[in-house]
Amino acid sequence: MKNNVVKAIVGLVVVLAIVLGIWYAVGRPPAEEPVAGVPEEEVPVDEEVVPVGEEVVEEPVEEEPIITEIGTGDLHVSFWNGLTGSDGVTLNEMLAQFAQDNPDISITVEIIAWDTLYMKLQTAFVAGTQPDMFLAHASGVPMFAEFGVLRDLGDQFTSGGGWLADDDISETTMYGLIWDGVKYAIPLDNHGRGLWINTDMFEAAGISTDPATAPTTFEGWVELFQKLTIDVNGNNALSPDFDPANVAQWGFAVGEWPNVNFMAALAQHGGSFLSEDGTTVTINSEAGIKALQQVIDLVYEYNVSPPAAGFDSWASFGGGTLAVIPTGTWFRNWAALQEGINSMAWPNWQQGPAPSTWFGTHAFMIPAATEGEDLEAVTRVIQWVTENQAWWATSGQVPALMSVQETLSAEEFPSNILLGQTFTEYGVQDPRSPIVREMLTHLGVALSEALNDMKTAEQALNDAAVLMQQALDRQ
Amino acid sequence: MAGIETYQNKKVILSKERTVPFYLKLKTREAVAAYIFLAPFLIFFSVFFIRATITSIRLSFFDWRLLRPDITFIGFGNYIELLNDSIWWSAVQNTLFFAIMTVIGATIFGLAAALAVTRPIRGGEFFRVLFYVPQLMSVGAIGLIWNWLLNTQFGTINYFLSFFGIASVNWLGNPDIVMQSLSMVTIWWTFGFPMLIYIAGLQNIPEQLYEAARIDGANAWQTLVYITLPLLRPAILFVMVTGFIGHFQVFGQPQIITAGGGPGRASWTVIIYLFQNAWVAFRMGFGTAIAMAIAMIMAVVTLIQFKLINRNVEY
Numbered sequence: 001m002k003n004n005v006v007k008a009i010v011g012l013v014v015v016l017a018i019v020l021g022i023w024y025a026v027g028r029p030p031a032e033e034p035v036a037g038v039p040e041e042e043v044p045v046d047e048e049v050v051p052v053g054e055e056v057v058e059e060p061v062e063e064e065p066i067i068t069e070i071g072t073g074d075l076h077v078s079f080w081n082g083l084t085g086s087d088g089v090t091l092n093e094m095l096a097q098f099a100q101d102n103p104d105i106s107i108t109v110e111i112i113a114w115d116t117l118y119m120k121l122q123t124a125f126v127a128g129t130q131p132d133m134f135l136a137h138a139s140g141v142p143m144f145a146e147f148g149v150l151r152d153l154g155d156q157f158t159s160g161g162g163w164l165a166d167d168d169i170s171e172t173t174m175y176g177l178i179w180d181g182v183k184y185a186i187p188l189d190n191h192g193r194g195l196w197i198n199t200d201m202f203e204a205a206g207i208s209t210d211p212a213t214a215p216t217t218f219e220g221w222v223e224l225f226q227k228l229t230i231d232v233n234g235n236n237a238l239s240p241d242f243d244p245a246n247v248a249q250w251g252f253a254v255g256e257w258p259n260v261n262f263m264a265a266l267a268q269h270g271g272s273f274l275s276e277d278g279t280t281v282t283i284n285s286e287a288g289i290k291a292l293q294q295v296i297d298l299v300y301e302y303n304v305s306p307p308a309a310g311f312d313s314w315a316s317f318g319g320g321t322l323a324v325i326p327t328g329t330w331f332r333n334w335a336a337l338q339e340g341i342n343s344m345a346w347p348n349w350q351q352g353p354a355p356s357t358w359f360g361t362h363a364f365m366i367p368a369a370t371e372g373e374d375l376e377a378v379t380r381v382i383q384w385v386t387e388n389q390a391w392w393a394t395s396g397q398v399p400a401l402m403s404v405q406e407t408l409s410a411e412e413f414p415s416n417i418l419l420g421q422t423f424t425e426y427g428v429q430d431p432r433s434p435i436v437r438e439m440l441t442h443l444g445v446a447l448s449e450a451l452n453d454m455k456t457a458e459q460a461l462n463d464a465a466v467l468m469q470q471a472l473d474r475q
Numbered sequence: 476m477a478g479i480e481t482y483q484n485k486k487v488i489l490s491k492e493r494t495v496p497f498y499l500k501l502k503t504r505e506a507v508a509a510y511i512f513l514a515p516f517l518i519f520f521s522v523f524f525i526r527a528t529i530t531s532i533r534l535s536f537f538d539w540r541l542l543r544p545d546i547t548f549i550g551f552g553n554y555i556e557l558l559n560d561s562i563w564w565s566a567v568q569n570t571l572f573f574a575i576m577t578v579i580g581a582t583i584f585g586l587a588a589a590l591a592v593t594r595p596i597r598g599g600e601f602f603r604v605l606f607y608v609p610q611l612m613s614v615g616a617i618g619l620i621w622n623w624l625l626n627t628q629f630g631t632i633n634y635f636l637s638f639f640g641i642a643s644v645n646w647l648g649n650p651d652i653v654m655q656s657l658s659m660v661t662i663w664w665t666f667g668f669p670m671l672i673y674i675a676g677l678q679n680i681p682e683q684l685y686e687a688a689r690i691d692g693a694n695a696w697q698t699l700v701y702i703t704l705p706l707l708r709p710a711i712l713f714v715m716v717t718g719f720i721g722h723f724q725v726f727g728q729p730q731i732i733t734a735g736g737g738p739g740r741a742s743w744t745v746i747i748y749l750f751q752n753a754w755v756a757f758r759m760g761f762g763t764a765i766a767m768a769i770a771m772i773m774a775v776v777t778l779i780q781f782k783l784i785n786r787n788v789e790y
Contacts, residue, residue, distance in 0.1 A: 454738065
């Protein structure tokens with residue numbers, strides 16, 4: 001009897017230890033979660049001078065729950081968004097302030113990963129359980145507009161007698177809000193691609209960290225990456241003794257969201273995703289094949305990047321084994337938290353004759369079914385957040401309003417300003433199509449096959465183009 | 476007719492027949508009680524399975540995009556498109572490979588574990604619990620854990636392999652071994668259930684058979700092959716059939732561990748294919764046709780398994 005009790009206790013302790021161990025391992029993310037910012041006016045003045053290019057780090061906050069109830073007002077708004085990173089935390093903080101300023105309104109915020117959000121919105125629209133408002137990518141406007149589930153928001157803009165100045169939004173951003181001549185969304189930010197560089201690695205390699213000195217040709221970039229790619233014996237990729245099978249530090253990583261990298265590269269070579277009339281897929285043009293082949297060559301010819309699959313770019317950058325990561329505005333706060341890693345933002349790399357970068361827009365959309373008091377409350381929420389876009393900049397994203405962009409301090413928001421300028425000057429967005437998600441899935445598979453040496457660039461893009469064209473023709 | 480018997484050449488009326496209404500007969504009452512107990516399940520089954528299945532079969536003959544008002548009848552158009560899609564056949568190949576490898580692996584490991592823990596050794600019960608614990612975890616937790624364990628640069632598996640001088644293996648990025656990697660994860664995760672089934676099966680094998688075998692001079696291997704395995708055949712059949720049905724519908728592991736079936740489509744399974752068509756492209760009609768095809772494949776393989784394994788099953 002005593003033996004059985006002892007056995008039971010030992011067994012229980014072991015099981016508990018295993019469960020706790022698994023909980024600990026699974027509960028902590030592999031990389032630190034990005035943290036939210038605080039409004040500019042609440043950041044205490046730092047005695048220490050912040051070097052140019054370095055970001056301000058705020059105190060870590062607790063991870064945001066999936067569903068957050070904000071405010072206690074009787075007028076209730078349900079709001080869905082896909083901001084699962086630090087930007088979601090920032091937005092919830094803004095909404096908490098809104099609720100304080102508007103005590104008659106309460107908000108239930110549901111944060112859902114983007115892919116799941118798009119699925120959930122579709123089924124919610126079918127079931128009639130859609131939220132009162134949601135935040136999505138402007139690239140989703142054609143899809144939702146074609147479904148007939150979005151409210152025309154033209155009356156919110158000054159051109160329609162509303163409060164939001166049309167001329168405070170860049171042309172490229174405004175283009176993304178419109179489908180069939182109707183404005184369906186109100187922009188919150190521009191978010192997009194650039195590079196984050198490890199400044200210590202650059203200095204060790206004798207490369208200037210000034211973004212103005214960045215190469216403007218593919219060959220120039222290859223040479224830069226080669227200087228930054230170092231094997232276990234300390235030889236860089238330019239050295240005849242370089243051992244590509246034993247690399248300790250990579251110069252670049254091609255596997256970090258290749259879809260948007262490709263879209264920018266395609267534009268740099270003068271190519272386009274779709275024909276002018278939007279009926280023909282053109283990713284497999286000469287420009288597309290050349291753009292993709294250059295990236296493949298970085299892996300298999302110049303050995304400055306590992307193959308895409310199986311390589312964790314963020315963890316590598318944070319672990320000090322990657323010199324340049326192609327990433328986006330959302331990287332700001334996460335980068336600042338990496339101990340021992342000094343980094344800064346650079347514009348997207350130029351591999352073609354002309355510079356280009358990818359950017360998107362997070363935008364508020366209102367279902368057509370939102371009416372009456374709910375519509376009034378939702379409009380107040382959106383207007384308040386739009387008027388406080390400077391606060392939104394602390395999330396790392398670039399405020400959509402140009403007037404707010406101009407107010408950002410270069411010391412506090414160097415990456416926002418630098419990358420935001422590139423979006424305005426030469427940014428490209430997702431193709432405008434109701435089936436853009438389906439097409440980008442096919443493209444993503446093709447790029448994965450090419451970058452992992454499963455197909456040539458031409459084969460991969462041709463196969464993807466066929467599937468994308470079939471999808472487009474089914475429309 | 477009354478119950479009449481002959482006793483000592485005299486007719487004896489044993490009982491007088493009563494005319495009982497059918498609804499009061501014991502048989503009827505017992506049947507009614509049974510149906511009342513079954514009713515909740517039957518209602519649930521009818522609404523969520525039978526009705527859903529009939530609706531799905533019907534939808535598979537239509538072209539229907541979610542949120543589009545028009546639903547067009549296209550006959551066998553979805554099925555024809557499916558049969559002509561090389562991506563579908565690639566997904567079927569991947570899934571069959573995964574399911575067969577995982578079922579065989581889980582069966583072997585489950586049986587080995589069951590044979591081990593049913594021996595009269597110290598700690599047998601502890602190991603039963605230990606081997607079953609992974610089964611209790613969700614696919615999300617499993618996916619996150621193994622995503623890191625199998626990470627090429629920072630993964631624990633490669634770290635320990637380096638002690639033996641083995642270079643880092645690209646477990647999840649090499650298209651030639653990614654399905655094997657997912658299968659290995661799934662075997663680790665799920666072999667606890669077959670183990671329990673086999674333990675129950677082993678306990679049903681009469682000890683006298685083993686005694687008789689020992690007396691006749693059979694060694695451990697002969698005992699296993701000529702006594703244990705044949706008598707475990709019902710359990711093996713159950714494990715393989717249910718295992719195949721479950722593993723053929725694999726989704727969580729490739730979706731989480733290889734980020735949606737990568738690299739390329741090397742770990743696309745039939746459910747990933749269905750997911751992409753139904754929930755990314757929102758082609759619901761085509762999606763239901765895919766689901767019907769998956770059900771048919773599973774039914775055929777299950778029948779084959781019954782034919783092959785169910786021979787001479789001893790109960």
